[in-house]
Amino acid sequence: MTTHYIKKSCITLLLLTAIGIAGCKKYLDTNDNPNLSTTASPDLLLPAVQAAIGHVLGNPLQIYGSFWAQYWTQNPKSSQYRSIDQYASTTTDFDRVWRMMYSDALQDIQEILNLTQGKESLNQYTAIALLMKAYDMQLATDAFGDIPLTQAAIPNVTNPSYTSQQQVYDSIFAYTDRAIALIDVNAEVTPSSDDLIFQGDMEQWLRFANTFKLRTGLRLSAVAPQISVQILAPLSLSGTLFLETDAQINYSTIGGNQNPLFSEMLGLGRTQNMVASETVAKFMTQNHDPRADVFFNRYINSSGVDSIIGIKQGSYRTNTSTYSLPSPVVGANGQNDKSANAPVKFMSAAESYFLQAEAVARGWLISPLSAQALFTKGIEASFTSYNVPGLSTYLASAPAAQWPAGTQAQIRAIIIQKWLAMTGNQGFEAFTEWRRTNYPDFFTTSAASTIGAGRMPERLIYPNSEVTRNANFPGIALIYIKVWWDAN
Template sequence: MKKGYIKSALGALAICMVTTTGCKNFLDINDNPNAPENAQVSLILPSAQAGISFVLGGTFQIYGNIWSQYWTQNFGASQYRSIDQYQPGAADYDWPWNNLYSNSLEDLEMILKEGRSDKNKQYAAIALLMKAYNYQMLTDAFGDVPLKEATKGDDNLNPKYDTQKEVYDSIFKYIDEAQAMIDPASAYLPGADDLIFGGDMEQWDRFANTLKLRAYLRLLDVDKAKAEAGIKAVVAKHNFLERDAEVKYSGTGDNQNPVYSEIVQLQFTSNLLASATCVDTMNALQDPRVSVFYQPLAATGKVTPIVQGGFALITSGSYSTPSFVVGARYSNNKSAMAPVKFISAAESYFLQAEASARGYGGGSASGLYGQGISASFSSYDIAEGSYVADRVAAFPAAAEGRIRDIITQKYFAMCGNQGFEAWTEYRRTGYPSFLIKSKASIYNDDSKPQRFLYPSSEVTNNGNFPGSKLLTDKVWWDTK
């Protein structure tokens, strides 16, 4: 594992990528704010948040959106063919792994070392929540990962791996520690240096509860007693996100959405097309979001997709791309301003709806289900028409049917904007039930990707690396 506190250049780059006012408000060229002796939490926090956002909204977003079958490889290009073929290489994961560990987590640890005083306590609370979020990303993607011996710099270049159960236990611990520190009335609140909520600690408390609910629901099939107790406790607080937790981009300079930033680096090549898996189902439901998440063709005014993995089957024709609102329209520079959503308001309502549908309290499952759909429409200023009312009216009476509809509508809401989470929820629940095997798959059976591969940097450099996994090996909580 790459270790060490490599901050002055990378930290500055991450901050520049996401702050609308550029670097000058955060960095003084006569100072090195990342050196341990001069560490300033107000400068390190945006670097950490930017680093996580760039991985979540970049590599994780692209893999998640392709494996969730929102997007598929364009037949006229080649950048993501290996993803659509279910044939990525271990080296493909070096950058996100190293960025989350050697940059983002190192930043967060620096804040926690500096931030236990009253002056820095709210920064420390945010850092703990970001640490919990970061580790959930890592463990949901890779399975067992280093935690107890990670982020110790040159003191340990061969950290041992912790089981996914142990990582989840730590996630809950970090959230609890953070909530015990949160004080919205503190005299020392972050401001614009908190890229997600601008120092609004009430929102961070809601974020904590929503993240905790997400995590407990993830464990229902592997540790039911713990999950049920945790869900009931957090639902009883009834304090969840009602707005998107996101990093916004201005589109100026290097401050661009991560997917669009990659499009720019690829010389504005149109690598991504709309997948028929998602589009055809949305069209069948007359879902108006389809023409917002995707670019309709000028000639017809309709969204026209190709079959998932169909790049080898098609040689010509006009097909729709993802739109600028999800950062993936190659020819529209508004893509640069698409936000990266850590947890959306829609996801928050769907999590609550699922908890209610499973009998854990927290309000009306049908009402929360409808609020989840409405929040998705509202996030993109889309008129609902009768869509939400029709879905609520058709909400099943049976529990399993309710879970199916909740996760399926969550899937539509996450189209293009929370691809990794949608793919993760598919692995957990088996919904939506209409995903197909990519036409480009290398597998002879119906196998689909179940995890990321461990990066080649771990295989070659970590003496305690426990051994490689196959793409089809399930992570601990995946029982479907």
């Protein structure tokens, strides 16, 4: 893994374009022009960090996650993502993901931490940087397993050692706690427009931090429930704030500022590679879920009858044109310029309520609201986020919206509703929660699978850059090998 410094002009471009990351940074060494700036201020680095994470979250991880969480499948009329449907990814497929998490995000985060060290007036930048580090490293370890951590952002270390997943999670908890201790909602010096997510609103960052602790604590529910209980315990204190709005980066139709998935689709000539998966389309139809009309476009047949139609996962070899396309609200419709405006969600209000609901149902979180009330608020937040009509009817009649008896049945209901809320907009998190809980429990194996009967993807595989360049690379883990916390 190669280290680098950042040209100030490149970061300024990032601040203006929000997502113009790829190709901007250069790998530099001591022979570079000494007149070029090799440092930057936190207000220039912060948007670069957030944009880099937003790009990887909203483009490659969104694609892989939404295929493997069975929201989308390959369009029979195109071929770009067939290998994803086949579970046949290669090491070269993940070089960009890895580079953006490390060279584009983590090293800039470390630079912020270096610049703000010992400067109390910049504590709020330090806090946000710590949260971004925790978030970035959670994405990386959830995707790949063991990852470089302690040596990952040290200049001139080209062969960083790998840290076990359990130790990475220990560090994630520590970064989050350090950030919470630094957050001051009344601080005089905070970011403003350079904070692409909350524009310097530190109360929202406190809510983000607490909600992120819920996410990370619950991630260990199957492998280390005692740690989950320990992490969640402080969140039971009276007055603890959780997210009630979506933590997201907003985009526009201006060139360089589009949703990162739509931006890639433009680069592919607007080819529509994603269509609705039968798994989610069928479930939404059975439950008369009005969100189906928000997340997908209806297919209209020759008789004028319209409906949400998906095709079986991996069935791109069939000669059919009867399917629905993702809608522009998730940035995945290449023919509709409104896709450019789709936000990238780091965490959503719906996710926040569903995390609280699960923690309360397990008896690990004390809340003024019951698990059932939080479950309902999660559904409400999902509808509200996309201005979906018909909430009261859905809550009253949809089988998936009814609160069951028994803790395990309640957890199943919560995770399935979380899966529905994340349709096409938090694809990687939905895939990750399926790995943790085995819910939804009605996923189907891709018809095009190349990894053997009954097997499903459980991780991303390490990038070629690590396989070939890092002397401390621990060895390839096959796509169907579970990560540490996936004990189900």
